[in-house]
Each structure stands twice: as C-alpha cells, then as structure tokens.
Amino acid sequence: MTIERYKITSRDQWMALRAADLTASDVGAAAGADRRKSALQLYAEKTGALFPAADNKMMRRGRWLEPAVIEALHDEHPDWRIIRPGLYLRDPELRLGATPDAVAETGEAGILHNVQCKVVSRPVYERDWSDGPPLPYLLQTLTEGLLLDMPSYIAALVIDTYSAELELFSIERHAAAEQRVKSIASEFWRRVATGNPPAADYARDAETVAALYPESVPEPVLDLSGDNRMAELLPARAMLKNEADGIMQQLLEIDTEIKAKLGDHEVATLPGWRLSWKTHHRKEFVTPASTYRALRVAELQEEIA
Secondary structure, eight states: OOOEEEEOOOHHHHHHHHHTSEEGGGHHHHTTOOSSSOHHHHHHHHTTSSOOOSOOHHHHHHHHHHHHHHHHHHHHOTTOEEEOOOEEEEETTTTEEEOOSEEEEOSSTTOEEEEEEEEEEHHHHHHHOTTSSOHHHHHHHHHHHHHHTSOEEEEEEEEOSSOEEEEEEEEOOOHHHHHHHHHHHHHHHHHHHHTOOOOOOTTTOHHHHHHHOOSOOOSSOOOOTTOHHHHHHHHHHHHHHHHHHHHHHHHHHHHHHHHHHHTTOSEEEETTEEEEOOOOOOOOOOOOOOOOOOOOOOOOOOOOO
C-alpha cells in the first residue's frame, strides 16, 4: 500500500481532504453497522446529494474531551510516550482515509500503537460495550491501524455525573479484518461510480431518499404490478392513514372542547395541568419560491360490470 500523509494545517483543509475519501469514522456506516448514519446517507453525502454535518454537539464533545482521554492515558500509563500526530492518512487507490487521534510508544521500546480516543457516557457504555467496543468503532480503529501499519488501542473514557474511568481495549492487526475494510471501501466506491445506491433504511432515510430524488420525471410511468412488497404496503398504508385520520379528528374535537371551556381566558389551571390559549401576532412575510415533491396515494375503485 502506498500511503499519503498530509500535515493538518486547518479544519477547512482537513475537511476538504476527508471529502474525497471514505474515512475511518464512516467505514461502519458503509458496512451498514452504524446507528448514527445509514449507508444510504453516507452515499448521498459522497455523491453531493446531502451536505455532511459540519459540526454538532456530539462532534464538539469528542473534540473538547479528546485531550482528557490522552491525559487519562498519561495517568494510567506514565511509562508511555504519547503524541498527537496531526496527520491525515490516505490510500489513494482505495480512497480510504483516517485521522489518528494519538500514537503511543508503549513500555516495550520501539513498539508503536495507534490510539483511538472515545468519550462514552456510562449508560451508553453499559448498553453498547458489554461485549467490547461496538463494531463501527472496531472498523474505524482497524482502518487507522491498517493505514498506520501498527496495532491499536481503543481508549474509552467512561463518564458519569461524578466520575470518569478509562477502559483500554487492545486491537491487534488482523489480516482478514483488514481485507474486510478494504472490501467495504472498494464496494462503496463501486456503488458511487456506477450510481447504484445501497438499500435505504426506511426508518432513518426519509430525508436522504428525498435528497437523492429531488426532481420527478413524467415518463415513463413505472409499472409496479409485479412488486409483491408494494401490494402489501399500500393496503397497510391505507389502514394506517384511516386510523391516523380518525385520531386527528378526535384530537380536533378534544382541542375544540378545551378552547370552548377557556373562552377568552388565556390561561387555565386544574390539578396536574396548566392550559394556555394565547394570542400570537405573526408579522407579514413572503414565502420564497421552492421546489418539492408531494407523495399522493389513491386507491382505484374497480368498475362494477
């Protein structure tokens, strides 16, 4: 493997480098194993249909507390020499990249380990780490070890309200696992090159599907007469729609009765409840033009002979 190394000089430069690659932190998503991001969402980001999140609260927490993980390592292993390399690594052939958090020279002279730093709340640790690091973190760390050509540790700082504990997991080099990482990267970029998106996760991918298919094409009409799954979905949808309409009607009736009780009173109270029906004044504004697709499903009634 020919590995390119780039010194990170700014966040913008780092983000631009990452945009061209499947990064270690997204290998789990490409494999369909990451609860935070679906494979289809990752595909949409890399094909330009969706903008990846530039930052969020979880990302900021990880950046802010990463030095705390390294400080904990210093305390627990004072004989280790730990550096933060500040490098972006990439395999240009696989378009696979990684940003190692730290590299540690352990007590064994000259033996270097990649260190992946994680900050985990106690409830999440107890829920997801009972059998060791979750699969997305293992894939991330294996990718970093592959590009660095060294074994790894996952250092997890487990925090709760009044304490923090460091949990250290050894991740050895594993030829079959590293080949799996390479295969995930190759398959992902093959899908991008051929325009063949991975299957949608219907519970998570509503926004992604809308972003991938923003414009409708009038012709040809899609014939789904042989699609058995659609034949199951549409009656189920109709039943749920009828139930939802009935629930919304009941809610409307209840709200109307509550409003009639309040009359012109803005606030009302009763044991365990506080009600308000307050007047709000909205400024006039002009809604800008926009384009969107509206899904409508109509049941066709068969003609009676």
